Amino acid sequence: MELYSPAYFMNEAMKQAQIAYEEDEIPVGAVIVCRNRVIARAYNQTEKLTDVTAHAEMLAITSASMALGAKYLTECELYVTLEPCVMCAGASYWSQLGGVHYAASDPKRGFGKVGRELLHPKTKLSHGLMAVEAKQLLDSFFKKLRN
Amino acid sequence: MELYSPAYFMNEAMKQAQIAYEEDEIPVGAVIVCRNRVIARAYNQTEKLTDVTAHAEMLAITSASMALGAKYLTECELYVTLEPCVMCAGASYWSQLGGVHYAASDPKRGFGKVGRELLHPKTKLSHGLMAVEAKQLLDSFFKKLRN
Numbered sequence: 473m474e475l476y477s478p479a480y481f482m483n484e485a486m487k488q489a490q491i492a493y494e495e496d497e498i499p500v501g502a503v504i505v506c507r508n509r510v511i512a513r514a515y516n517q518t519e520k521l522t523d524v525t526a527h528a529e530m531l532a533i534t535s536a537s538m539a540l541g542a543k544y545l546t547e548c549e550l551y552v553t554l555e556p557c558v559m560c561a562g563a564s565y566w567s568q569l570g571g572v573h574y575a576a577s578d579p580k581r582g583f584g585k586v587g588r589e590l591l592h593p594k595t596k597l598s599h600g601l602m603a604v605e606a607k608q609l610l611d612s613f614f615k616k617l618r619n
Numbered sequence: 620m621e622l623y624s625p626a627y628f629m630n631e632a633m634k635q636a637q638i639a640y641e642e643d644e645i646p647v648g649a650v651i652v653c654r655n656r657v658i659a660r661a662y663n664q665t666e667k668l669t670d671v672t673a674h675a676e677m678l679a680i681t682s683a684s685m686a687l688g689a690k691y692l693t694e695c696e697l698y699v700t701l702e703p704c705v706m707c708a709g710a711s712y713w714s715q716l717g718g719v720h721y722a723a724s725d726p727k728r729g730f731g732k733v734g735r736e737l738l739h740p741k742t743k744l745s746h747g748l749m750a751v752e753a754k755q756l757l758d759s760f761f762k763k764l765r766n
Protein backbone atom coordinates (compact mmCIF):
# COMPACT_ATOMS: atom_id res chain seq x y z
CA MET A 473 0.00 0.00 0.00
CA GLU A 474 1.26 3.44 -0.92
CA LEU A 475 1.86 5.66 2.12
CA TYR A 476 0.48 9.13 1.70
CA SER A 477 2.06 12.20 3.22
CA PRO A 478 0.41 14.92 5.34
CA ALA A 479 0.84 17.22 2.31
CA TYR A 480 -1.24 14.81 0.23
CA PHE A 481 -4.02 14.85 2.82
CA MET A 482 -3.95 18.62 3.20
CA ASN A 483 -4.19 18.88 -0.56
CA GLU A 484 -7.30 16.69 -0.42
CA ALA A 485 -8.75 19.13 2.14
CA MET A 486 -7.86 22.01 -0.23
CA LYS A 487 -9.83 20.32 -3.01
CA GLN A 488 -12.85 20.37 -0.69
CA ALA A 489 -12.28 24.06 0.05
CA GLN A 490 -12.18 24.67 -3.71
CA ILE A 491 -15.61 23.04 -4.07
CA ALA A 492 -16.95 25.32 -1.31
CA TYR A 493 -15.49 28.32 -3.16
CA GLU A 494 -17.25 27.34 -6.37
CA GLU A 495 -20.53 26.94 -4.48
CA ASP A 496 -20.21 30.42 -2.91
CA GLU A 497 -19.53 29.08 0.55
CA ILE A 498 -16.68 30.37 2.72
CA PRO A 499 -13.97 28.11 1.32
CA VAL A 500 -12.95 25.74 4.08
CA GLY A 501 -12.41 22.05 3.43
CA ALA A 502 -11.61 19.08 5.61
CA VAL A 503 -10.75 15.41 5.38
CA ILE A 504 -10.42 12.78 8.08
CA VAL A 505 -7.78 10.14 7.65
CA CYS A 506 -7.71 6.76 9.36
CA ARG A 507 -4.79 4.38 8.82
CA ASN A 508 -3.56 6.14 5.71
CA ARG A 509 -7.03 6.28 4.13
CA VAL A 510 -9.34 9.26 3.69
CA ILE A 511 -12.57 8.11 5.34
CA ALA A 512 -14.44 11.44 5.23
CA ARG A 513 -14.39 14.55 3.05
CA ALA A 514 -16.43 17.67 3.63
CA TYR A 515 -16.62 21.37 2.91
CA ASN A 516 -18.36 24.24 4.61
CA GLN A 517 -22.07 24.25 3.73
CA THR A 518 -23.52 26.83 6.10
CA GLU A 519 -25.21 28.73 3.27
CA LYS A 520 -26.58 25.78 1.33
CA LEU A 521 -27.93 24.09 4.47
CA THR A 522 -28.89 27.38 6.19
CA ASP A 523 -27.18 25.98 9.27
CA VAL A 524 -24.35 27.58 11.21
CA THR A 525 -23.31 24.16 12.51
CA ALA A 526 -22.48 22.89 9.00
CA HIS A 527 -18.77 23.69 9.16
CA ALA A 528 -16.47 21.41 7.17
CA GLU A 529 -15.01 19.88 10.35
CA MET A 530 -18.41 19.11 11.89
CA LEU A 531 -19.64 17.41 8.73
CA ALA A 532 -16.35 15.49 8.45
CA ILE A 533 -16.54 14.28 12.06
CA THR A 534 -20.14 13.10 11.63
CA SER A 535 -19.21 11.43 8.34
CA ALA A 536 -16.11 9.72 9.78
CA SER A 537 -18.12 8.34 12.69
CA MET A 538 -20.63 6.95 10.21
CA ALA A 539 -17.84 5.38 8.15
CA LEU A 540 -16.27 3.73 11.21
CA GLY A 541 -19.49 3.03 13.09
CA ALA A 542 -17.78 4.56 16.13
CA LYS A 543 -18.20 7.75 18.11
CA TYR A 544 -14.52 8.08 18.98
CA LEU A 545 -11.92 8.93 16.37
CA THR A 546 -8.79 8.29 18.41
CA GLU A 547 -6.97 6.73 15.45
CA CYS A 548 -8.00 9.44 13.01
CA GLU A 549 -6.42 12.69 11.91
CA LEU A 550 -8.33 15.76 10.79
CA TYR A 551 -6.82 17.88 8.02
CA VAL A 552 -8.57 21.22 7.62
CA THR A 553 -7.69 24.30 5.59
CA LEU A 554 -8.52 26.84 8.33
CA GLU A 555 -7.93 26.83 12.06
CA PRO A 556 -11.05 25.32 13.67
CA CYS A 557 -13.43 27.60 15.59
CA VAL A 558 -14.49 26.99 19.20
CA MET A 559 -17.47 24.87 18.12
CA CYS A 560 -15.33 22.61 15.92
CA ALA A 561 -12.58 22.37 18.55
CA GLY A 562 -15.28 21.31 21.01
CA ALA A 563 -16.53 18.63 18.60
CA SER A 564 -12.96 17.44 18.10
CA TYR A 565 -12.63 17.18 21.90
CA TRP A 566 -15.66 14.92 22.18
CA SER A 567 -14.51 12.74 19.29
CA GLN A 568 -11.03 12.45 20.84
CA LEU A 569 -9.42 12.92 17.44
CA GLY A 570 -5.86 11.56 17.26
CA GLY A 571 -4.67 14.65 15.43
CA VAL A 572 -5.78 18.05 14.20
CA HIS A 573 -3.77 19.65 11.40
CA TYR A 574 -4.82 22.98 10.01
CA ALA A 575 -3.42 25.10 7.20
CA ALA A 576 -4.18 28.83 7.66
CA SER A 577 -4.58 30.44 11.07
CA ASP A 578 -7.76 32.28 12.04
CA PRO A 579 -6.67 34.90 14.57
CA LYS A 580 -10.24 36.19 14.96
CA ARG A 581 -12.36 33.09 15.41
CA GLY A 582 -9.85 30.25 15.72
CA PHE A 583 -9.91 28.16 18.90
CA GLY A 584 -6.29 29.11 19.59
CA LYS A 585 -7.44 32.51 20.79
CA VAL A 586 -9.18 30.72 23.66
CA GLY A 587 -6.53 28.08 24.16
CA ARG A 588 -5.15 24.70 23.17
CA GLU A 589 -6.98 23.11 26.12
CA LEU A 590 -10.18 23.18 24.04
CA LEU A 591 -8.75 20.16 22.21
CA HIS A 592 -8.52 16.74 23.86
CA PRO A 593 -5.20 16.34 25.70
CA LYS A 594 -4.38 13.32 23.51
CA THR A 595 -4.99 15.20 20.24
CA LYS A 596 -1.77 16.04 18.38
CA LEU A 597 -1.80 19.49 16.86
CA SER A 598 0.09 20.94 13.90
CA HIS A 599 -0.48 23.82 11.52
CA GLY A 600 0.96 25.75 8.61
CA LEU A 601 0.93 23.12 5.86
CA MET A 602 -0.41 24.82 2.67
CA ALA A 603 -1.30 27.86 4.79
CA VAL A 604 -0.45 30.25 1.96
CA GLU A 605 -2.72 28.49 -0.54
CA ALA A 606 -5.57 28.19 1.98
CA LYS A 607 -5.36 31.87 2.88
CA GLN A 608 -5.18 32.90 -0.79
CA LEU A 609 -8.41 31.03 -1.49
CA LEU A 610 -10.13 32.69 1.49
CA ASP A 611 -8.87 36.16 0.53
CA SER A 612 -10.02 35.63 -3.02
CA PHE A 613 -13.47 34.57 -1.77
CA PHE A 614 -13.95 37.64 0.42
CA LYS A 615 -12.69 39.87 -2.40
CA LYS A 616 -15.27 38.30 -4.74
CA LEU A 617 -17.95 38.78 -2.07
CA ARG A 618 -17.20 42.50 -1.74
CA ASN A 619 -17.39 43.07 -5.52
CA MET B 620 -52.51 34.16 22.44
CA GLU B 621 -51.48 32.70 25.79
CA LEU B 622 -48.09 33.91 26.97
CA TYR B 623 -45.90 31.12 28.24
CA SER B 624 -43.37 31.52 31.01
CA PRO B 625 -39.69 30.54 31.04
CA ALA B 626 -40.69 27.76 33.48
CA TYR B 627 -43.07 26.37 30.87
CA PHE B 628 -40.33 26.31 28.24
CA MET B 629 -37.79 24.73 30.60
CA ASN B 630 -40.35 22.10 31.42
CA GLU B 631 -40.69 21.39 27.70
CA ALA B 632 -36.89 20.93 27.58
CA MET B 633 -37.16 18.57 30.59
CA LYS B 634 -39.68 16.46 28.66
CA GLN B 635 -37.06 16.08 25.93
CA ALA B 636 -34.45 15.08 28.53
CA GLN B 637 -36.89 12.46 29.81
CA ILE B 638 -37.16 10.96 26.32
CA ALA B 639 -33.36 10.79 26.15
CA TYR B 640 -33.35 9.03 29.52
CA GLU B 641 -35.82 6.44 28.32
CA GLU B 642 -33.71 5.83 25.20
CA ASP B 643 -30.54 5.31 27.28
CA GLU B 644 -28.96 8.57 26.17
CA ILE B 645 -27.39 11.02 28.62
CA PRO B 646 -30.59 12.87 29.54
CA VAL B 647 -30.25 16.39 28.18
CA GLY B 648 -33.11 18.11 26.40
CA ALA B 649 -33.51 21.43 24.63
CA VAL B 650 -36.14 23.58 23.02
CA ILE B 651 -35.81 26.77 21.01
CA VAL B 652 -38.48 29.40 21.40
CA CYS B 653 -39.27 32.16 18.96
CA ARG B 654 -41.94 34.75 19.75
CA ASN B 655 -43.55 32.67 22.47
CA ARG B 656 -43.64 29.52 20.31
CA VAL B 657 -41.51 26.40 20.58
CA ILE B 658 -40.04 26.05 17.07
CA ALA B 659 -37.59 23.23 17.81
CA ARG B 660 -37.33 20.36 20.29
CA ALA B 661 -34.43 17.97 20.61
CA TYR B 662 -32.68 15.59 22.96
CA ASN B 663 -29.20 14.21 23.10
CA GLN B 664 -28.77 11.41 20.53
CA THR B 665 -25.02 10.77 20.56
CA GLU B 666 -25.50 7.03 21.12
CA LYS B 667 -28.32 6.43 18.68
CA LEU B 668 -26.63 8.42 15.92
CA THR B 669 -23.08 7.33 16.90
CA ASP B 670 -22.13 10.97 16.60
CA VAL B 671 -20.54 13.12 19.29
CA THR B 672 -21.95 16.24 17.62
CA ALA B 673 -25.56 15.14 18.21
CA HIS B 674 -26.03 17.09 21.44
CA ALA B 675 -29.55 18.35 22.15
CA GLU B 676 -28.53 21.99 21.57
CA MET B 677 -26.86 21.27 18.21
CA LEU B 678 -29.88 19.37 16.94
CA ALA B 679 -32.19 22.11 18.23
CA ILE B 680 -30.19 24.88 16.52
CA THR B 681 -30.18 23.01 13.20
CA SER B 682 -33.88 22.31 13.57
CA ALA B 683 -34.76 25.92 14.48
CA SER B 684 -32.84 27.21 11.46
CA MET B 685 -34.79 24.83 9.27
CA ALA B 686 -38.08 25.98 10.81
CA LEU B 687 -37.24 29.67 10.27
CA GLY B 688 -35.34 29.26 7.01
CA ALA B 689 -32.65 31.45 8.57
CA LYS B 690 -29.12 30.87 9.83
CA TYR B 691 -29.36 33.47 12.57
CA LEU B 692 -31.54 32.97 15.62
CA THR B 693 -31.30 36.46 17.10
CA GLU B 694 -34.97 36.47 18.12
CA CYS B 695 -34.86 32.99 19.60
CA GLU B 696 -34.16 31.65 23.07
CA LEU B 697 -32.61 28.29 23.85
CA TYR B 698 -33.82 26.42 26.94
CA VAL B 699 -31.61 23.47 27.81
CA THR B 700 -31.52 21.23 30.86
CA LEU B 701 -27.72 21.21 31.24
CA GLU B 702 -25.11 23.93 30.84
CA PRO B 703 -23.92 23.79 27.21
CA CYS B 704 -20.44 22.44 26.46
CA VAL B 705 -17.81 24.38 24.50
CA MET B 706 -19.04 22.94 21.18
CA CYS B 707 -22.65 23.95 21.82
CA ALA B 708 -21.63 27.37 23.13
CA GLY B 709 -19.65 27.82 19.89
CA ALA B 710 -22.70 26.87 17.84
CA SER B 711 -24.82 29.28 19.84
CA TYR B 712 -22.25 32.01 19.10
CA TRP B 713 -22.51 31.45 15.35
CA SER B 714 -26.31 31.39 15.47
CA GLN B 715 -26.34 34.62 17.53
CA LEU B 716 -29.06 33.22 19.78
CA GLY B 717 -31.03 35.90 21.58
CA GLY B 718 -30.88 33.96 24.84
CA VAL B 719 -29.41 30.85 26.42
CA HIS B 720 -31.11 29.52 29.56
CA TYR B 721 -29.85 26.37 31.19
CA ALA B 722 -31.06 24.40 34.20
CA ALA B 723 -28.24 22.43 35.86
CA SER B 724 -24.62 23.55 35.83
CA ASP B 725 -21.87 21.34 34.41
CA PRO B 726 -18.72 22.30 36.30
CA LYS B 727 -16.61 19.77 34.38
CA ARG B 728 -17.55 20.28 30.73
CA GLY B 729 -19.75 23.38 30.75
CA PHE B 730 -18.64 26.38 28.67
CA GLY B 731 -18.59 28.52 31.82
CA LYS B 732 -15.31 26.92 32.84
CA VAL B 733 -13.76 28.57 29.78
CA GLY B 734 -15.77 31.75 29.99
CA ARG B 735 -18.91 33.63 29.09
CA GLU B 736 -17.14 35.15 26.07
CA LEU B 737 -17.74 31.89 24.20
CA LEU B 738 -21.33 33.08 23.78
CA HIS B 739 -22.23 35.91 21.42
CA PRO B 740 -22.07 39.28 23.22
CA LYS B 741 -25.74 39.87 22.40
CA THR B 742 -26.87 36.53 23.87
CA LYS B 743 -28.66 36.90 27.20
CA LEU B 744 -27.73 34.22 29.72
CA SER B 745 -29.58 32.78 32.69
CA HIS B 746 -29.47 29.55 34.62
CA GLY B 747 -30.87 27.62 37.55
CA LEU B 748 -34.51 27.16 36.47
CA MET B 749 -35.45 23.52 37.24
CA ALA B 750 -31.80 22.83 38.04
CA VAL B 751 -32.70 20.37 40.81
CA GLU B 752 -34.96 18.30 38.57
CA ALA B 753 -32.45 18.31 35.70
CA LYS B 754 -29.61 17.19 37.95
CA GLN B 755 -31.78 14.51 39.56
CA LEU B 756 -32.50 13.02 36.13
CA LEU B 757 -28.78 13.06 35.22
CA ASP B 758 -27.76 11.52 38.55
CA SER B 759 -30.40 8.85 38.16
CA PHE B 760 -29.11 8.08 34.65
CA PHE B 761 -25.51 7.66 35.73
CA LYS B 762 -26.60 5.54 38.71
CA LYS B 763 -28.55 3.27 36.32
CA LEU B 764 -25.50 3.12 34.03
CA ARG B 765 -23.22 1.97 36.85
CA ASN B 766 -25.60 -0.83 37.91
